[in-house]
Amino acid sequence: MLQRLMERESVKREYITLDDLNDRALAKNDPAMFFQLHPPPVFIDEVQYAPELFSYIKIQIDKHHNPGDFWLTGSQLFKLMTGIQESLAGRVALLHLSPLSQQEIYTEIGPEPFTLDMRRLTQRQRYIKPASTPEMFERIFRGGMPALISGQYSDQNRYYSGYISTYLERDVRDLSGTIDSLKFMNFVTSVAARTGQLVNYKGIADDCDIDQTTAKNWLRILETLGIIFYLHPYSNNVLKRTIKTPKLYFYDTGLVCYLTKWSNAETVMNGAMNGALLENYTVSEILKSYHNTGFEPALYYYRDKDSKEIDLLLESDGALHPVEIKKSASPDSRITRVFDVIDRGPLERGTGGVLCMAEKLGAFDSRNLIVPVWLV
Numbered sequence: 140m141l142q143r144l145m146e147r148e149s150v151k152r153e154y155i156t157l158d159d160l161n162d163r164a165l166a167k168n169d170p171a172m173f174f175q176l177h178p179p180p181v182f183i184d185e186v187q188y189a190p191e192l193f194s195y196i197k198i199q200i201d202k203h204h205n206p207g208d209f210w211l212t213g214s215q216l217f218k219l220m221t222g223i224q225e226s227l228a229g230r231v232a233l234l235h236l237s238p239l240s241q242q243e244i245y246t247e248i249g250p251e252p253f254t255l256d257m258r259r260l261t262q263r264q265r266y267i268k269p270a271s272t273p274e275m276f277e278r279i280f281r282g283g284m285p286a287l288i289s290g291q292y293s294d295q296n297r298y299y300s301g302y303i304s305t306y307l308e309r310d311v312r313d314l315s316g317t318i319d320s321l322k323f324m325n326f327v328t329s330v331a332a333r334t335g336q337l338v339n340y341k342g343i344a345d346d347c348d349i350d351q352t353t354a355k356n357w358l359r360i361l362e363t364l365g366i367i368f369y370l371h372p373y374s375n376n377v378l379k380r381t382i383k384t385p386k387l388y389f390y391d392t393g394l395v396c397y398l399t400k401w402s403n404a405e406t407v408m409n410g411a412m413n414g415a416l417l418e419n420y421t422v423s424e425i426l427k428s429y430h431n432t433g434f435e436p437a438l439y440y441y442r443d444k445d446s447k448e449i450d451l452l453l454e455s456d457g458a459l460h461p462v463e464i465k466k467s468a469s470p471d472s473r474i475t476r477v478f479d480v481i482d483r484g485p486l487e488r489g490t491g492g493v494l495c496m497a498e499k500l501g502a503f504d505s506r507n508l509i510v511p512v513w514l515v
Contacts, residue, residue: 179208238283282393331398373439458489
């Protein structure tokens with residue numbers, strides 16, 4: 140994408156990839172010489188291989204104050220890289236490119252952050268083709284990897300097998316050194332089977348015969364590589380009985396389906412994981428809707444020690460918007476009763492919603508909407 144944008148620039152920008160071992164060695168061993176040979180404006184790909192460059196980039200930025208001199212891309216989340224945090228804080232804009240969202244794949248309208256505003260949802264509904272429950276589970280099974288969506292690869296199993304054995308294991312080794320490939324595969328599979336659940340380090344460790352410290356480290360690596368993300372619990376000084384453990388999700392549900400051995404969309408729809416996969420898909424789509432517009436959303440879940448739970452809380456403009464996610468096409472209004480628990484908190488309770496398989500946008504009442512997942 141950035142190479143296409145380079146073609147439209149009025150300035151001449153050089154492209155360097157640190158997959159090239161010669162350029163990587165120079166960047167790591169002599170950053171000053173690297174920038175003499177490759178002065179800005181420059182586009183450096185796979186920059187995570189040479190964090191030694193960051194302090195020199197900081198010097199250039201502070202000296203010349205020319206936004207856009209450096210385009211940096213890589214297969215790790217920059218916000219989790221210590222070099223970015225220490226050297227380029229306040230000097231860099233971070234954009235996260237997830238797997239493609241359903242907005243990008245199935246609609247022709249521009250990206251827009253998810254909202255529970257009835258007027259905006261009604262307007263969006265005019266331009267988006269509804270999707271049935273089987274069609275939604277086909278989307279869940281297919282996922283959003285660009286190489287599969289574009290048709291570059293037609294065999295989904297072969298693609299994900301290669302993805303794990305090359306890209307993932309390569310980058311995991313870069314981050315952690317020696318690794319037992321079989322144990323790591325068992326680990327990723329165990330994590331996928333627990334998507335949408337509270338993180339359980341002991342359970343994951345027991346599944347793949349590793350210790351809990353290793354499980355925590357490997358989860359950190361999956362997060363750094365942009366494979367998983369966490370939804371943290373909402374709590375404050377008033378709501379003291381809330382659970383403290385985060386929930387775990389994958390950015391791509393197609394990868395989850397591959398790892399957990401679902402063979403097609405129909406078996407996913409009728410299988411034991413259909414609720415968890417629908418929740419993962421919906422939460423990740425909401426997250427992508429913000430990332431694709433350059434925003435970092437305030438998303439949480441709620442669960443207290445009385446077993447009251449809300450799948451998703453969206454904090455926006457001083458209000459909390461509660462969301463439940465259900466497979467039903469005709470949800471019961473009693474689902475929304477649990478939303479009352481947040482009335483005890485300091486923030487105003489905003490419009491809530493049930494995200495489900497409904498055919499069209501609707502409402503239980505003025506405070507609680509019925510929103511089809513295809514509308515996210």
